[in-house]
Amino acid sequence: MRVATLVQMAPSLATALTAEDRHPATVVTWLVALVALTVPSVVVLLRRRPLGPAAAVADVAIAVLLLVAGLWTVPVDLRQGTWLGFQAGYAICVACSLLTGVTSRRLYVPLLATLATATAVYQAPTVHRWSDVPDLLGNVLTILVLGPLAWTCTRMIIRIGAEADEARQLAADAARTEEERRARTAIHNGTAVLRLLVETGGDADQPAGLRQQAEIELSRMRAYLTGDALPAAGTTSLAAVVTAARAEFDDLPITVVAHLADEAELNRAVADDLAAALRSLLLNVRLHAGAREVVLHAEEHEDGDGWEVSLHDDGVGFAVDEMSYGVGIRDVVIGQLARSGVATVVDSVPGLGTTVTLTCTPARSPARTEEPV
Amino acid sequence: MTVPRFAHVDDTTALRASLGLLLPDLDFVSAHPNVEDLLAKRPAADVVVLDLHLATAGQPEAAQGPVAIRALVAAGYRVCVYTQEQRRFVLAACLAAGATGVVSKTETLEATAAAFRAVADGELVVPPAVAGLLEVLVRRGSLTVLSPRQRQVLAARARGLTFAEMSRTMFLAESTLRGYWIDLSRIVEEYLQETSAGDIERALGLSPGDLLDP
Numbered sequence: 001m002r003v004a005t006l007v008q009m010a011p012s013l014a015t016a017l018t019a020e021d022r023h024p025a026t027v028v029t030w031l032v033a034l035v036a037l038t039v040p041s042v043v044v045l046l047r048r049r050p051l052g053p054a055a056a057v058a059d060v061a062i063a064v065l066l067l068v069a070g071l072w073t074v075p076v077d078l079r080q081g082t083w084l085g086f087q088a089g090y091a092i093c094v095a096c097s098l099l100t101g102v103t104s105r106r107l108y109v110p111l112l113a114t115l116a117t118a119t120a121v122y123q124a125p126t127v128h129r130w131s132d133v134p135d136l137l138g139n140v141l142t143i144l145v146l147g148p149l150a151w152t153c154t155r156m157i158i159r160i161g162a163e164a165d166e167a168r169q170l171a172a173d174a175a176r177t178e179e180e181r182r183a184r185t186a187i188h189n190g191t192a193v194l195r196l197l198v199e200t201g202g203d204a205d206q207p208a209g210l211r212q213q214a215e216i217e218l219s220r221m222r223a224y225l226t227g228d229a230l231p232a233a234g235t236t237s238l239a240a241v242v243t244a245a246r247a248e249f250d251d252l253p254i255t256v257v258a259h260l261a262d263e264a265e266l267n268r269a270v271a272d273d274l275a276a277a278l279r280s281l282l283l284n285v286r287l288h289a290g291a292r293e294v295v296l297h298a299e300e301h302e303d304g305d306g307w308e309v310s311l312h313d314d315g316v317g318f319a320v321d322e323m324s325y326g327v328g329i330r331d332v333v334i335g336q337l338a339r340s341g342v343a344t345v346v347d348s349v350p351g352l353g354t355t356v357t358l359t360c361t362p363a364r365s366p367a368r369t370e371e372p373v
Numbered sequence: 374m375t376v377p378r379f380a381h382v383d384d385t386t387a388l389r390a391s392l393g394l395l396l397p398d399l400d401f402v403s404a405h406p407n408v409e410d411l412l413a414k415r416p417a418a419d420v421v422v423l424d425l426h427l428a429t430a431g432q433p434e435a436a437q438g439p440v441a442i443r444a445l446v447a448a449g450y451r452v453c454v455y456t457q458e459q460r461r462f463v464l465a466a467c468l469a470a471g472a473t474g475v476v477s478k479t480e481t482l483e484a485t486a487a488a489f490r491a492v493a494d495g496e497l498v499v500p501p502a503v504a505g506l507l508e509v510l511v512r513r514g515s516l517t518v519l520s521p522r523q524r525q526v527l528a529a530r531a532r533g534l535t536f537a538e539m540s541r542t543m544f545l546a547e548s549t550l551r552g553y554w555i556d557l558s559r560i561v562e563e564y565l566q567e568t569s570a571g572d573i574e575r576a577l578g579l580s581p582g583d584l585l586d587p
Contacts, residue, residue: 253479257505257531259577260512292481295501295533302512312533352538 001150002041005093006034012083019084023073029066033090036062040097050101050154060111063087063094067122076125080135088139091119095147108151116143181331186224188327189276190217192283236271238264238307242298245278252286252294260299264307270340274309274358277337277344280328281311281356289315289354306361314353320346333358377493378402380418380450382411384427384435392422396486407435408444420493421445425456425467438463439470446471453492455485461502462577469565469573473558474498496551497558504531506577507561515576516564523557526550 009030017027040051040059067087074085083089095115102108120140127136193214238261246256266274278296285291291313298309325334325346333356334344341360348354381404383389393401403416407427423445427437436444445452453474454467464475474492476485477500488498499507508531510516511524519527529539536547536554543550565573 255500255502255533257501257508259505259509293501293533295531297501297505297532299508310532314533314535347542349538349541352535355532355534355538 001093001097002037005089006037008089009033009037009083009086012086016084016086021075025069026073029069029073030086032062033066033086037090037093053102053104053107056102056111057107059094060115063091063115064118066090067118070122071125079123080126080139087122088119091115091122092142092146095143096150102151103155112144112147115147116140119143181335182224184327184331185276185336186221188332189279189283190214190221192280192287192328193217235265235267237262238266238274238298238300238309241266241271241274242278242296242309245275245282246296248279249282249286252282253292254282254294254296256296256298258296258298261307261309264298264300270342270360273336273340274342277333277358278309278311280332284328285311285313285315285354289313289317291315291353301361306359308360309358310355312353312355317348317350317353319350320348376400377420377490378416378418379420379422379489379493380405380411380416381422382406382408382427382441383422383424383455384429384432385424388424395482396489399486399489407432408441409436412444412448415448419451420473420489421450421452422455422489423452423472425454425458425463439466442467442470442472451492451495453489453498459500459502461500461506464500464503465506465573465577466570468497468499468503468561469570471562471565473562475500475503494555495558496555497561499530501531501533507531510564510573510576513576515568515572516561518560518564519557520553523553523560526553527557530554 013030016022016030019026036059040055044051070079070085070087074087078085079088095112102111120136123136123139127133197214239258242258242261243256246254282294285294292315294311294313296309296311298307300307329344329346337344337358341362343359343361345357345359346354347357378400379402381389381392381401383392383404384406386406389404389406393399393404402418403411403414405411405414408423411421423441425438427435427441429435435441442452442454452472453476454464454472455476455478456464457478458464459477467475473495474488474497476488476492476498480488491498504527507516507527511519511527525543526539529543534542536550539545539550540547
């Protein structure tokens with residue numbers, strides 16, 4: 001706005017300064033105006049943010065002084081509709097530019113009123129008859145309407161910018177949290193398997209499925225590190241997934257009851273998530289439960305709409321507190337499965353055992369978010 | 374209330390000699406190496422605790438499996454199979470032959486004693502895998518006379534839940550749930566008596582003979 005005013009004033013500069021009947025102070029007013037227009041623009045560009053209330057007060061004070069000086073330096077017939085009498089245009093520029101840096105209405109309204117009053121005083125001598133009044137009124141209203149409009153638009157732009165910054169920060173935080181979750185998901189089961197490999201020592205002592213688990217988890221971790229996707233095409237049956245999970249843990253007393261899951265089809269991505277979740281749950285059983293009997297039950301819902309998997313152990317159990325869930329239950333089971341529309345319910349009683357129920361109801365399932373791992 | 378009496382049939386000498394000692398709260402009236410011996414002596418027992426595999430080198434002609442169960446049931450005994458066998462269709466065949474319970478030899482002594490007593494009370498005692506097969510029979514319309522509550526209890530048993538755990542989630546007393554289970558046991562027993570093995574095989578999606586010839 002200030003640069004535009006400067007450009008508009010430029011063609012009249014030579015005429016104003018060379019006029020034979022010019023007032024001696026005319027040069028000073030033009031110089032002050034040029035400096036007052038240029039300096040704040042440069043400072044704002046360098047700081048990349050608006051100047052504060054003090055600068056706005058100073059800006060309005062300069063504009064008022066120029067209007068008052070104009071009473072002597074600008075002939076009456078040049079005070080409307082010419083840039084030789086730049087003061088009126090300058091006042092509009094101030095109302096629409098620097099004054100927008102004021103955030104307090106209590107400061108803004110008096111400043112704007114002062115500017116409008118000074119303009120009215122400056123142009124009052126141009127009114128010789130009633131028909132001249134609308135011109136004066138129009139100029140004053142220009143300040144009183146355009147100024148607040150510019151002020152409102154600026155506030156809105158600043159608010160939008162602030163909200164955009166906030167949204168960008170939220171997006172960055174969400175991306176970081178998601179990346180951390182993916183990392184935890186990718187390596188959680190792997191660390192548990194590594195721990196078991198270390199604790200079980202020599203090959204002869206290791207459960208038969210442990211090496212197979214290690215290979216699967218190695219693939220998951222490698223896929224995470226390289227960013228490559230695991231094969232996700234095709235479908236499999238729910239019964240096949242739970243039966244395969246049982247095969248990996250043949251050192252545990254697991255009974256698989258999956259006759260009612262033979263015809264429940266899963267796409268490969270959901271099957272992989274379910275397999276990882278079951279692996280995580282069974283690792284927990286192996287490490288912590290001390291169970292004498294583990295039952296892995298799977299069924300397709302009777303109406304054919306969705307399926308349910310439950311894992312029950314008669315081990316030591318624990319007091320259920322969602323806040324105390326480890327990475328396995330929180331991320332690999334609840335978090336990852338929720339992305340596939342599978343709800344997880346953990347029910348455990350110390351001394352009685354633990355039941356984890358995974359329920360998929362397609363009607364409530366979101367479209368699964370695909371990701372590299 | 375009369376104390377139930379048990380007879381034990383097992384080809385393993387050490388187990389025959391020790392089971393009664395290991396379960397001192399139960400009244401074992403006799404122990405036999407095979408079913409033929411028991412049927413010859415006809416002990417005054419309510420429940421026969423029966424090992425599933427009895428035909429060994431020492432007694433190759435001994436009846437075993439569903440044949441042995443049918444013979445004992447025909448003689449008026451209630452049968453509880455006590456075995457290391459875990460194949461669900463083999464265990465289901467035992468139920469189809471008339472056994473009231475199937476108890477694993479890997480169970481703790483406390484759980485074993487409780488299971489034997491439950492069988493003596495007429496309660497169906499089956500591992501979750503076999504309860505899962507009953508669930509299939511219900512789902513496929515072969516076993517149709519269960520109430521919604523009985524179906525709930527069966528589903529919970531198939532998932533491995535104890536009556537104590539069921540009580541928490543279903544908000545019913547354990548004794549009430551056991552009542553549902555005993556009623557269900559009676560219905561299953563009648564169903565197994567009235568339904569041919571071939572029909573059960575078809576309902577389970579098995580090949581002919583799978584259930585008869587474990």
